Amino acid sequence: MAGTGAARRGRTRLVGATRRALGVVDYTLAKRALLRDARIGLRSVTELCDAHPELMRAARHVGEETRSDCPVCGREKLVLLAYVYGDTLKRENGRVWSIATALRMAAAHPGSCCYVVEVCRRCSWNHLREAYSARRAAAG
Numbered sequence: 857m858a859g860t861g862a863a864r865r866g867r868t869r870l871v872g873a874t875r876r877a878l879g880v881v882d883y884t885l886a887k888r889a890l891l892r893d894a895r896i897g898l899r900s901v902t903e904l905c906d907a908h909p910e911l912m913r914a915a916r917h918v919g920e921e922t923r924s925d926c927p928v929c930g931r932e933k934l935v936l937l938a939y940v941y942g943d944t945l946k947r948e949n950g951r952v953w954s955i956a957t958a959l960r961m962a963a964a965h966p967g968s969c970c971y972v973v974e975v976c977r978r979c980s981w982n983h984l985r986e987a988y989s990a991r992r993a994a995a996g
Contacts (some may be wrong), residue, residue, distance in 0.1 A: 877963045878970070878988040887983050891927050904928055907980040911937070914952045915975040926976035934974045936985065942968025962990045 893899045905928060907915070919935025926932050938958030941950055942965045953961065955972065962970035970988040975981065 878959065878990055881987045881989075883984045883986065887927075887985075890983070894928070901928060901979075905976070905980040905982075907975055907982040911973070911975060911982055912977065912980060915977050918952050918954075919975060919977070920955055922974070924974075926979060926981050928981040929976060929979040932976055932978040934976055934981075937973045937975060939971045939973070940965075940968060941971070942990070944968065959988060962988050964990075966990045 890899065890904065894901065894904055914937050915935050919937050922934045922936060924934045926934055936955060938953050938955045939950060940948070940953060940958045940961045942962070943949075944965045945961070945968060948961070958970045958972075962968045968990045971984060972986045972988075974983055974985045
């Protein structure tokens, strides 16, 4: 398919520029601590693999597959979901979106937040991966 690589590179640049315009919190360390606790027996797998049925439905139908295996079962690739919340979003508030769309929406609405969640469709592992917050417009 001609042009697919160029389109993908263009989309990556757009998402990268949008990500830089947002404040970001990365939850990798929290994820590592949770998985460590499970490995040493402080948490059970059922505590880790407790995705809500609506989250699982969204993962099956909207999730964007990653290259990363599930850190709990290791039998399936993780998928990412993005949710955007903000007072100015009205009916669009709290819906699941593609990552690129969610980041653009968050950047366009100061004070809004985009939450990226990783989910395993097989064992129901889920964890907040990143949170992006749009900076509020300066008070004038």
